Amino acid sequence: MEHQERALAAYIDQVSADPDTVGVVLIGSLARGVEREDSDVDVYLIVTAEAFARAAGEDRWAWIDRRDLDYPGSYIDIKLADLEYLRTAVERGDDPTRASFAGARVVFSRSDELEGLVAGISVLGDEVWAERIRSHIAQAHLHGGYFLRQAEEHGDPFLLQHAAVHLTLAAARAALASAHRLMPGPKYIHALVREVPSPEGFVDAWDAVVASPSIASANALIAQLDQWLGRDQSRDESLSVFIRDNELAWLRGTIPAEYY
Known part of the structure; x- marks a missing residue:
């Protein structure tokens, strides 16, 4: 103006x-x-x-x-x-x-x-976006398929919330990467996950984990994500990618995937 x-x-x-x-x-x-x-x-x-x-x-x-x-x-x-x-x-x-x-x-x-x-x-190549999808799916597999399950099984309320936040962030980041959209910050995620194209039911599954994190809601979201973007990514591959991008970030001189 x-x-x-x-x-x-x-x-x-x-x-x-x-x-x-x-x-x-x-x-x-x-x-x-x-x-x-x-x-x-x-x-x-x-x-x-x-x-x-x-x-x-x-x-x-x-x-x-x-x-x-x-x-x-x-x-x-x-x-x-x-x-x-x-x-x-x-x-x-x-x-x-x-x-x-x-x-x-x-x-x-x-x-x-x-x-x-x-x-x-603000420009990234196709190969960078593809690697980001792979990395965010690995985050979703570990936070949703392992840490969240551990939290529920051991009655750890903090770990449950922590794993749910990281799972939903990773799922949203994978969705954004598939649309070649940058993430300005966490406060935009709730709106952005609704703006980018995604399969029917994905946003509903995402919302369900945010509202009520559980093994069941996490599994439903991960199933949606795998069907859409992670069909060829095994759990063993995700484990190695997760270790690379989190536990070895200090060694590689990088930052954890959620902070890309």
Whole structure:
């Protein structure tokens, strides 16, 4: 909307005078054209490597600027990055980082590299999506087919809830991966699992585990998931993938699958 675009222009005028500013990347609802009347303005402020290192030394990664200066309730929500941050995000960014750049718009730049980096962060190849499906199915098999069963058999209420959350997250992440959809964060999962295409009964089975986790509801969801996306993935294969992606993440220099 016009008042948010004016606020953005004022912020660009403010930071472009600083020689440490390399660029400004608009993200969020304004970038995607779905902002509300009272939406804030979300940006990545791209700075020089030296400025980024100084901010890192101060543990300063994000802040709010121009609060109530441009329209009632307005503010600029800022995350800090440099070009190396963006290069690394293209290579191995997690889903929330990649999703934050989906639909992003470079609104100020002193770098010929910036546009290409921003465009590449939210793009993954078919082989990456296929491996994600495999990994998330492994998470579902172990959390739903082993840990949840152990929880119910031993009367462990914490483990029951923990396993159910991880099972439903893994099942939802597999569904998203099948549609090549990034996961912006857990608060979006309940809506996203309903948006992506899935077989009849999948969402109902998913909801049943969320509402009432049990061996029966877990088995029903896993059966739906296997029929749809995991037909060729054995439990032995899932065990090895689960160990690789969880217990050996520290050794491989990766992050657990649920945090991709």
